[in-house]
Amino acid sequence: NAGVTQTPKFQVLKTGQSMTLQCAQDMNHEYMSWYRQDPGMGLRLIHYSVGAGITDQGEVPNGYNVSRSTTEDFPLRLLSAAPSQTSVYFCASTAGLSYEQYFGPGTRLTVT
Amino acid sequence: GENVEQHPSTLSVQEGDSAVIKCTYSDSASNYFPWYKQELGKRPQLIIDIRSNVGEKKDQRIAVTLNKTAKHFSLHITETQPEDSAVYFCAASDSGGGADGLTFGKGTHLIIQP
Numbered sequence: 260n261a262g263v264t265q266t267p268k269f270q271v272l273k274t275g276q277s278m279t280l281q282c283a284q285d286m287n288h289e290y291m292s293w294y295r296q297d298p299g300m301g302l303r304l305i306h307y308s309v310g311a312g313i314t315d316q317g318e319v320p321n322g323y324n325v326s327r328s329t330t331e332d333f334p335l336r337l338l339s340a341a342p343s344q345t346s347v348y349f350c351a352s353t354a355g356l357s358y359e360q361y362f363g364p365g366t367r368l369t370v371t
Numbered sequence: 372g373e374n375v376e377q378h379p380s381t382l383s384v385q386e387g388d389s390a391v392i393k394c395t396y397s398d399s400a401s402n403y404f405p406w407y408k409q410e411l412g413k414r415p416q417l418i419i420d421i422r423s424n425v426g427e428k429k430d431q432r433i434a435v436t437l438n439k440t441a442k443h444f445s446l447h448i449t450e451t452q453p454e455d456s457a458v459y460f461c462a463a464s465d466s467g468g469g470a471d472g473l474t475f476g477k478g479t480h481l482i483i484q485p
Contacts (some may be wrong), residue, residue: 288475292461294475301478302415302460302462302473303475304473307470307471317471318474348411349414356463358403359417360407362415363414
């Protein structure tokens, strides 16, 4: 199993550009989440999904959209990038009966 | 919503000594408390977790204690080694950590002095 994968690993955007961060898992986990990590702030929840077709907002959802059309994939879209969205983004998944969250390797995003 | 406070932000200990990191949470409905270790440039890795029906859990040199009444939980690392140097995060969830994600503390940078 590849576990949780994320692409790209690094990305530089200009203010106002849009892009999609990809996340996929091959463990058939029901639950998936997106977090952002900023220095000194820990990880903050952006959006989460409890299954295909179901998503909800976390602590810091503004400026981000998600969708979950399949169990495996949970892409995160930045509609109009802003410098405040410069961060490291982690995707995570959890099996329904297990409490452990498995994190992907992260995407480092810089918005200039 | 849930709020998790973590202390200290930086902890320096001599190799071989013990390290203790403390967290408090605000939501009495929280029932799952994991601890993650993150090395520079890497993803967070679960090192130990505890559920609200248990007061203490150990795994070799690592232990976690939970006081539900006071709403705080702690990570204890004994006989610290250089490879324990990393940033440690506590977290809390009222859904088992799966359904609606985790609320994290801001992290503790643990430095093991040789």
